[in-house]
Amino acid sequence: MFLILTLALLPLGLIALVASLQAIRTADLEKEALLRVAVTQSARxxxxxxxxxxxxxxxxxxxxxxxxxxxxxxxxxxLFLTSHDRDGGHFYIYDRRGERLCGSPVPEPAGIAIAERFEGKDAQLLPASQFLVSRVRSRNGALVGFAYYSRAHLESVADPATALQNRQLTLRQGDARMVISRPGGPPISGHSSSLSARLDPPDIVLTMSVRDPPATIARMLSLFLPLVMWFAAAAVGWFVVNRLLIRPLVLLRRSVAAYHPGEVLEPLQKVRTPAQEIVALGETFREISEDVATHEAEMAQGLETQRKLTREVHHRVKNNLQIIASLINLHARSAHDPEAVEAYASIQRRVDALSVVHRNHFAELEDNRGVGVRPLISELSASLRATAPTQARRFGIQIDADDLHISQDVAVPIAFLLTELVELAMMLDPHGAMRIAVRGVADRDNRALLSVRSSGLRASEAMTIHLAERYGRVLTGLSRQLRAPLDHDAEAGGYTIEISVIP
Known part of the structure; x- marks a missing residue:
C-alpha cells in the first residue's frame, strides 16, 4: 500500500515541481536582463x-x-563643476613647483602625494577618502589638474532609471574597491546577482549587485506544495503499514534475537495486528520454543545423570585403588626380605600416584576445569615422602607451581613421571632434596614447562646403571605419552619436559 500511494502521486508532484522551476527560471532571466540594462545605463x-x-x-x-x-x-x-555636483565640485590645479594656481576653497582630500601629482592614471579610486579623482595634464606638461568626485555625487550620477530594490553599486580599479551606494548599510551577502560594465577609462569597472528575494516559508510551500502533498500521503501510508505490519515484525525479530534456549517465546503477547500471517508466524515461533525448552530440560536431566555416573565411576576407581594399596601394604608387612619389602613399596607408590590423580580429578569434576597441577604435586609429594625408604625419611621436596590445570590424560603420566624421578633421587641421594617447578610458557596459553632438579639426579655410575636397568625405559615411555622430549641436564641433575595445560 505504501509503494502504491508513493508511486501514484509522485509523477503528479514532479510535473507541478518542474512547472514551478520553469517559472522561477523565466523570472530569473528577466531579472538578469533588467540588471544588465541598469548597469549599462549607469556606466554610460x-x-x-x-x-x-x-x-x-x-x-x-x-x-x-x-x-x-x-x-x-x-x-x-x-561654476561648471558646481552645476553638475551638488557638493560644489572639488578641483585643484598645480604647476611643477607644487604651487596651487587655482582650485576649490576646501582642502584637497588626502590620497595623492605631492611627488606623484604628475604621475599616475587619468582616473584613480581613493577608497580611504571615498573619492574618485580625475587627473588632466596640460599639453606642455607644465600644469596638472585634479577633479574630485565624492561618493554621494557618484551615486546620484550612476543611479539607474529602473527601480531595482536592494541594489549596491561598487567601483573597482585593480585591487582598489569603493562602494558608492548603501554606505551605512550592511553589505549585500547571501544569494545575490551581480553584473559589471567598464567605464572610460576602461580600467575602472562598475558592478551592480542585487540581492535575491529571501526564501520564505510561504514561498517554499507554494513551490513544493505538490511534493508536500505527496510526502503527506506517503507518510500516512507509511504510518498505516508500520503499525499493521512493520512494527509487529520488528517486535517479533527482537523477541527471536533475545531468545535463550529453554525459554518459551511469546512475541505477540502485547501487540495486536490484523495480519494473520504474522500471527501464524508468532504462533510457530512459540511452538518451536516450547519444543526446544522441552528438549533442553531432557538434555539437562540426561547430563546430570551422566555426571552422577561419572562421579560414581571415579569414586569407585579411587576406592578400588585404595583397596589395592591396602592389600599391597598388608603383603609388604608379611615380607621379611628387604628387596621384597622395597618392591612392595615401589608398587604401592605407583598405585598411590594413580589414586592421587583420580582423587584430584574427582574434586575438580564439578567445575570441569581438569586436574589442578599444584594440589596434584603437593598431595603426590606428601604420599611419596610417607612411603619413602627408612634412610630417605628426611628427603625434602620443594614445590613451585603456577595455578594451572591439566587433563586426566596428562595428569596420569606426570604423576608416574614424578614418582619415578623422586624414587630414583631417594635411592641415589637419600639425604638430599628435590625442587619441582611448573611454569607457564610465555606467549603460549596451552603449554607449561615441568622441571625437576635434585642432586641425586646428577650423572654418576649408579644412576647410569639404574637408568639402563629399569628407569630409563619407563621415563622414555612416559615422555612419549606426553608427546614431548624429556631433557636431562646431567651436570645440574635436572629433568625438564613441556606439557599441555588447559587455557
Missing part, C-alpha cells in the same frame, strides 16, 4: 559625466599653461 551616465568634466578641466589647464593665460577661466570652471 557615469562615463558621460566624467568625460564632460574632464573636457572642461582640460580646457582650463591648457588655457592657464599658455602664455598670458586668462585667470578668470578658473571661476567659470568652478
Amino acid at each position: 551616465k557615469l562615463t558621460a559625466d566624467l568625460q564632460s568634466d574632464r573636457t572642461a578641466l582640460e580646457l582650463t589647464v591648457n588655457a592657464l599653461a599658455s602664455p598670458g593665460g586668462e585667470t578668470g577661466i578658473c571661476q567659470r570652471l568652478e
Whole structure:
C-alpha cells in the first residue's frame, strides 16, 4: 500500500515541481536582463559625466599653461563643476613647483602625494577618502589638474532609471574597491546577482549587485506544495503499514534475537495486528520454543545423570585403588626380605600416584576445569615422602607451581613421571632434596614447562646403571605419552619436559 500511494502521486508532484522551476527560471532571466540594462545605463551616465568634466578641466589647464593665460577661466570652471555636483565640485590645479594656481576653497582630500601629482592614471579610486579623482595634464606638461568626485555625487550620477530594490553599486580599479551606494548599510551577502560594465577609462569597472528575494516559508510551500502533498500521503501510508505490519515484525525479530534456549517465546503477547500471517508466524515461533525448552530440560536431566555416573565411576576407581594399596601394604608387612619389602613399596607408590590423580580429578569434576597441577604435586609429594625408604625419611621436596590445570590424560603420566624421578633421587641421594617447578610458557596459553632438579639426579655410575636397568625405559615411555622430549641436564641433575595445560 505504501509503494502504491508513493508511486501514484509522485509523477503528479514532479510535473507541478518542474512547472514551478520553469517559472522561477523565466523570472530569473528577466531579472538578469533588467540588471544588465541598469548597469549599462549607469556606466554610460557615469562615463558621460566624467568625460564632460574632464573636457572642461582640460580646457582650463591648457588655457592657464599658455602664455598670458586668462585667470578668470578658473571661476567659470568652478561654476561648471558646481552645476553638475551638488557638493560644489572639488578641483585643484598645480604647476611643477607644487604651487596651487587655482582650485576649490576646501582642502584637497588626502590620497595623492605631492611627488606623484604628475604621475599616475587619468582616473584613480581613493577608497580611504571615498573619492574618485580625475587627473588632466596640460599639453606642455607644465600644469596638472585634479577633479574630485565624492561618493554621494557618484551615486546620484550612476543611479539607474529602473527601480531595482536592494541594489549596491561598487567601483573597482585593480585591487582598489569603493562602494558608492548603501554606505551605512550592511553589505549585500547571501544569494545575490551581480553584473559589471567598464567605464572610460576602461580600467575602472562598475558592478551592480542585487540581492535575491529571501526564501520564505510561504514561498517554499507554494513551490513544493505538490511534493508536500505527496510526502503527506506517503507518510500516512507509511504510518498505516508500520503499525499493521512493520512494527509487529520488528517486535517479533527482537523477541527471536533475545531468545535463550529453554525459554518459551511469546512475541505477540502485547501487540495486536490484523495480519494473520504474522500471527501464524508468532504462533510457530512459540511452538518451536516450547519444543526446544522441552528438549533442553531432557538434555539437562540426561547430563546430570551422566555426571552422577561419572562421579560414581571415579569414586569407585579411587576406592578400588585404595583397596589395592591396602592389600599391597598388608603383603609388604608379611615380607621379611628387604628387596621384597622395597618392591612392595615401589608398587604401592605407583598405585598411590594413580589414586592421587583420580582423587584430584574427582574434586575438580564439578567445575570441569581438569586436574589442578599444584594440589596434584603437593598431595603426590606428601604420599611419596610417607612411603619413602627408612634412610630417605628426611628427603625434602620443594614445590613451585603456577595455578594451572591439566587433563586426566596428562595428569596420569606426570604423576608416574614424578614418582619415578623422586624414587630414583631417594635411592641415589637419600639425604638430599628435590625442587619441582611448573611454569607457564610465555606467549603460549596451552603449554607449561615441568622441571625437576635434585642432586641425586646428577650423572654418576649408579644412576647410569639404574637408568639402563629399569628407569630409563619407563621415563622414555612416559615422555612419549606426553608427546614431548624429556631433557636431562646431567651436570645440574635436572629433568625438564613441556606439557599441555588447559587455557
